[in-house]
Amino acid sequence: MRNSINRIIAGIALVWLGGSLNHLQAQSALDLRINEFLVYNDSNYVDDFGEHNPWIEIYNSAYNTVNIGGCYLTNDLNNPTMYYIPKGQNVTKIPQQGYLVFYADGHETRGIQHLNFSLEESKLIALFESNGKTLIDSITIPKGQKVDVTFGRIEDGSVVWDFLEKATPVANNQTKIKITSAEIIGQMDPTGIGMAVIAMTIVFSGLLLLYLFFKYMAKVWMRDRKKSKSITPDLLQVETETDEISGEVNAAIALALYLYRVQLHDTEAAVLTISKVSKTYSPWSSKIYGLRKNPR
Amino acid sequence: MEHSGSFFDFVFSHISQFLSYTAIANMTVGHVIMILIGLIFIYLAIAKEYEPMLLIPIGFGILVGNIAFYPGLQIGIYESGSVLNYLYFGVLNGIYPPLIFLGIGAMTDFSALISNPKLMLIGAAAQLGIFGAYAIALALGFSPAEAGAIGIIGGADGPTAIFLSSKLAPELMGAIAISAYSYMALVPVIQPPVMKLLTNKKERLIRMKPPRTVSKIEKIAFPIAGLLLTCFLVPSGLPLLGMLFFGNLLKESTVTKRLADTAKGPMIDIVTILIGLTVGASTQATTFLTAKSVGIFVLGAFSFIIATFGGVMFVKFLNLFLKEGNKINPLIGNAGVSAVPDSARVSQVVGLQYDKTNHLLMHAMGPNVAGVIGSAVAAGVLLSFLY
Known part of the structure; x- marks a missing residue:
């Protein structure tokens, strides 16, 4: 098993080396x-x-x-x-x-x-x-x-x-x-099925690589978290516990924080009241301020 | 008397010359049809709110491009030296699509995908629409390069469609872009019947596990690993994938907030305006209204149907190997096309029709963003084979 893996790695390295030597572009x-x-x-x-x-x-x-x-x-x-x-x-x-x-x-x-x-x-x-x-x-x-x-x-x-x-x-x-490469493909694969198979394989391979990377990265991540949890139970417990909160709870907390911040104001909203002023005279009703003075 | 006669001659000759320059004198039936299509786009965008950010610029661009004019005045989008021609340069040379991908990367949260990475494979399966449409286009007599450019409509990604068609079949780019954006807007109409047809009630009621919390390190690693793993395989996808992952790193690194804000805000808005208007204006009736354009429209619909089929059926296939409790609701299979977030929204809406408490939106966002990557990889593959 190990030998075959080594062979595969060596094969990939050869392909890479050959390719890089072939396509040196200065x-x-x-x-x-x-x-x-x-x-x-x-x-x-x-x-x-x-x-x-x-x-x-x-x-x-x-x-x-x-x-x-x-x-x-x-x-x-x-x-x-x-x-x-x-x-x-x-x-x-x-x-x-x-x-x-x-x-x-x-x-x-x-x-x-x-x-x-x-x-x-x-x-x-x-x-x-x-x-x-x-x-x-x-x-x-x-x-x-x-x-x-x-x-x-x-x-x-x-x-x-x-x-x-x-x-x-x-x-x-x-x-x-x-003959262009497109024309050759057209002649060799007139139905397009060959192209579909090859291209879908490549697309799957690309995303499969990403899938495997993140699948195993997540495992490593979870294992590290468990390790750190067991080493320092007191100090890191709080931190790791908060990490495990599910997305819905986080969303609810975020919404509550957002609403709280939206409702905060630098000054309180003004309150308007309509009631009779006890004082009969007010600058607002004074005729002195309402009349235009004659120009001198 | 003789003088006044020549004066009237002068006036009449110049008025008749002026009239020959008007749009009315140069108008054809094709222009009228295209103007009507433009008005329909604008109506759909405003009244029905179907992709207004795209359909308004494209719809208005169609009006701009189909005001008939006397040729040679450096007015039209295809006339060298005209302002519209300068703006169209970004489309013709594939400059705008990567810039849009930069913005998409800066505004996309890949958490749903990272928390459940097997959803990435749905994004790959839905690319079947591209190659299904490619095969049908070949059967209809399109050349391989044209068929590849038409097939990319099935990726449901406007910028990718423009990028690839500008390389493989520039003369069909207007029709391909219009078709891609039109069907992206019509995702809520096209996909639900296919989804319902391919699933039974039991499958539609599958509840998926809530996604786990994704760490910051994973979020930062995603764009870097994503770029290296996909572009080493398909370097021709580099302009799109490179910009997508770069934009995402700007967002997730959290130390380049200003750059990320610019990429996902003013920059993507500017480029969207330019790409929408110029693609719309490129549908000048004299070059656009052909039998090929009609064929492209029909093929576009097929490609969306095949893509939805591919995504849903792949989830059903995957479920054969998954344990009870880990199964995936096949109603998120449609989201493998990269019409973000419309197709994910369709999953949510159709899912709620069968269970009012089963929210699929978050789960559907995984294959949806994987579809963006998948369609860019598929475009890279087509480019390397057919260019």
């Missing part, structure tokens, strides 16, 4: 990926100078904007700081799940997106963090690169690379019909 420059590149550009994507040059697409896999400014691009791991991507530029801010293209043409004077090395003479592409030491991502350029055919991840950010059917600079590498 939400920073570490989320950037080299996503697609073209080495021989004959009649493909045109740069901002109207020329066909090799290009590299960087993809931001995070769900927030990441600034690539300050990072380095290189084609030599021994020289990680080969091209410094300037900071303080709007263009270097890559939106969530967005893209930025660099032109590897060796013409760095043409702007910040033009690198100081050319892909045609490169064997790899690497992206380093702003400290110039931490490697964010790298890809070895396979031999046999084709003219106007890009090499990239088959899906944005995925680990599998291949020649892509369509060049997709600043766009999703996945260009085939993509």
Whole structure:
């Protein structure tokens, strides 16, 4: 029994560890990926100078904007700081799940997106963090690169690379019909019964966990109270006895207190009486106060 | 003479232009129908006192949204740059529902649930309405994402319905929200016949043990444990559950009274006004009156009936395993839907019809607040599967 419990705990720990390693999300420059590149550009994507040059697409896999400014691009791991991507530029801010293209043409004077090395003479592409030491991502350029055919991840950010059917600079590498998870569920479970069973199980599990927690917490609580009652019978008796008063009695006491407080006043209510005043003269009936004086 | 002629031309052309801008010139039959629906909502809220806090803003919002206008003047709720469009941003992006959940958490007392934790399971069972409606919606030809958004009506929780539909099927959100709030208001009409049909007289007379006193430590532990246990399982429910339990901790910690008072007072009032008015205004006849909207209304009624069925039948099932004296009155099963506190009130009213001294309200509040948690978890599950 104990062994099986240990196994279950170990299994859960493994799942947790595996999951956490799989889904490390830094939400920073570490989320950037080299996503697609073209080495021989004959009649493909045109740069901002109207020329066909090799290009590299960087993809931001995070769900927030990441600034690539300050990072380095290189084609030599021994020289990680080969091209410094300037900071303080709007263009270097890559939106969530967005893209930025660099032109590897060796013409760095043409702007910040033009690198100081050319892909045609490169064997790899690497992206380093702003400290110039931490490697964010790298890809070895396979031999046999084709003219106007890009090499990239088959899906944005995925680990599998291949020649892509369509060049997709600043766009999703996945260009085939993509079936959403909702559509897959619709195909696999057209009646909705499978979904109902799975979802109800999850809802029950969530509330069952809460139920078990509070069921056993209450037991522990009651046991502690009994213990404390037996240890200090005189001092704590009064306190624990008051704890055991049922909800109805508490409600009655609360209502009585509320009514008592509502009926309390800082000053007593005034009593008005209508009876004849014995004194015949009163300022209230005096004509002197009733007449307007003439202005002087 | 020539001058006066051109002056009259000028006046007539501008009057005719003005007339083309009036609501009368742009009015359609759909607008009239929607205005009538809005007036019915306002009537029900004022004369019958059915959920007035919701039906007044929504009803008036329907009137606001269905004053026909000449398009392009940045007036309508769907026109970028209009004031209503800015207010609608909170609905479209699911901002208002979590804020409402914060207020609900700050005003909800979970004591009834903590004192008898098995009532939590009723809150889970009643979520059957969501998945029953999901299956029917699929059968009627709605896409899985649309069916999920429609199904959540069965959770009987307006903010959750708005939150989920804004993610899964934004184009159906108006109809789903109106349907959810309408049936929440009609809980006293829909639930009693189902409850009576599924129970016998002996079951209706079951007396439950009075709830035990709940300690302060348990009350403080509830929101913390509730958040950790439910959101570790369904993180997609975090916006709703996180805010619900946070609001409850503000209340139960007793050291943040000012924050709790703001959350359950001015803040929830402001958000309720904004969400009610904008959801109502989103029912512009030109986009709202479709066959799909009618289908959603019909499915909404079914989802409430199935939810009530699920809750009551689960209590009967649970009673098979409980000893005499510990049994649960199945009339509180309906309260598993999260229409707080209306469905708990229905349990009390129906219970009193059979025994004038058997007060079920406190017991029914347990599954009722569990229903709030259950529907938020269910929304999280749907979101993770269908988004």
